[in-house]
Amino acid sequence: MSTVIKVENLSKQYRLGSIGTGTLTHDVQRWWANMRGKEDPFLKIGDENQRDGKGGSDYVWSLKDINFDVQQGEVLGIIGKNGAGKSTLLKLLTKVTAPTTGSVKIRGRVASLLEVGTGFHPELTGRENIFLNGAILGMTKQEVKNKFDEIVDFSGIEKYIDTPVKRYSSGMYVRLAFAVAAHLEPEILIIDEVLAVGDAEFQKKCLGKMKAIGKEGRTILFVSHNIQAIESLCDRVILLNNGLKLPEISKKETIKLYIDNSLSATIKESKQGVRENIEHGKRARINNIQIKPSFAWQENVKLSFEIEKIDTIIEDIEFGVGIDSISGVRICTFESKESYSLNDANKMTFEVIFNQPTLVPGNYLVSIGVRSLAQTLDFLEFVHEFTINEINQDGKHFGFTLGESSGYIDTNVEVITKKD
């Protein structure tokens, strides 16, 4: 095995705020320093890349002193919160923008897939776009020609191949675009979260294709929020946090660290949902809803929230919690079985535990409502999203035996077997 990518002290600095007359002063200062052979005065400053914190400087290090090697044939996953610097790293690796300091050394032909269908022109036909997109991604005309039939076959839109792509449905568009990308044959493939688009079937197809590419011994760099995909595809995982690379530990530990990290981040002060009815939240408010963003399959789904009293006396408080599918279909509800009084306190915290919920892996939404004597006091619809992962705490995978859709409820069933 040999090193195909070597990243050394890679850093990237960005300027915050808008560009105007003010930035010209900095440009002039920088140019003047440059002319005298001095160092860029703005390289010394800069905050670390933290979105929510208030920075003192106009400059921010989106990436700071990143070092790592990638061996040939390795599938490297890069994870991190939004704004951790993942996309910046990919942009540097793919030469879309230049680093501020440091270097990247690459051996072999690189193809990058930061977006599906880059450069598709709506007026051109599917056929013309295959050639154009292929060439943009670095293929020669001859290579595209050789693979043309395969690409069309993979996309499954043969009938529309001579129709301008502006007439395509978005699904057809994505299929065609991915088909081109899937038939690239670079030595190093760099992929951003392209899996975020498209339906489940498309995502599976992408993952399958990527697995196949990985098996052929080609090097892949893969950035994603999709932990399952990272887990099943990658040999090694790098975790970025605020533009810094965390020390490398085993893949399993890295993923765990990431999940815990993102939990602590999102479980913080929950964002207030938008109240559609202005009467809601006047007498009492639902505050501080906390729920983990993802649960293992078969894990108890736990959430907590506060009811804060604004009125002087509120009695007979009842609440309900609803779980909806991502498409807004109510899956199950819980209505409180007793009523509570808030006369002697200002707020009351509730912890609701769905014991062994039988939800099928997927994404779900939570809604919470509070009422008193048939009057709705507050109602927050779809305030939080959570994921049920495909793996349970014992490491067992949920099996999609029945194909793509398994509904929403994985019911508790007793199975009696008998062998003859």
Place this chain on the structure above:
Amino acid sequence: MKSNNLSSEEQEQWTEIIEPGKSLFALDLASVWRYRDLLMLFVKRDFISTYKQTILGPLWFFIAPIFTTITFTIIFGRVAQISTEGIPPVLFYMSGIIGWNYFSTCLTNTSTTFRDNAGIFGKVYFPRLIIPLSTIITNLIKFSIQFLMFIGFWLFFIYKDASITPNSYILLTPLLIVLMAGLGLGFGMIISSFTTKYKDLVFLLQFGVQLLMYATPIIYPLSTIPEKYKWIIIANPMTSVIETFRYAFLGSGTFNLSHLIYSLGFMIILLFLGIVIFNKTEKTFIDTV
């Protein structure tokens, strides 16, 4: 670290080294050549997409210069009565217009390279020079069609009228085309690079091209300009290109070798500057565009 085991010889076999980019003159023509298929596909794309869903299609290539010629003939020839040195006004204006159009479309189209392609440039790398080059080629095709149209009119007038005296300077036509393309490309790349961060030049360009046209002998022969102001017109590198073109095909105006060499030198310096600035800009423009 596994890489430490590698011999130093192997360490040097990197196919690519990405660094903050200090060298100004690292013009990577090899990679432009490697992406030549993409260049031609961009040309095809621009060509096809421009006239898709039009009824007249490529006929618009003829319509625009013909109407401009008619307008100029009426306004400047008949109303303002500006001399055309005995040349049929249609030929006089058309010869200027098609050349000027090639230069000005090259200039305006390449000047928006970075802004117009920020979407693609932000997602994938290919030599950025491909885009302005494809613009030059697309416009060259348009120019060639218009040039053929001009030749048609030219032959017709030669058949009818003996006042046209074409001469062997016609052989200079390829050089003139290179000059127009080079000047347009050079100016365009510089403006394109300067407008990624500060967009002020965009406004200058909007009326600048139009003003520059009046400083070029398109609607008047160079000979009608008073000696006092002539140097302004001659300082414009497009002047000798248009003058030479007219002299070669129509026999009017003058041919001045030193003026032509001035334009050539101007173009070489401009193109060199343009490429240097463009190269420097392409590395990080996506952060500021």
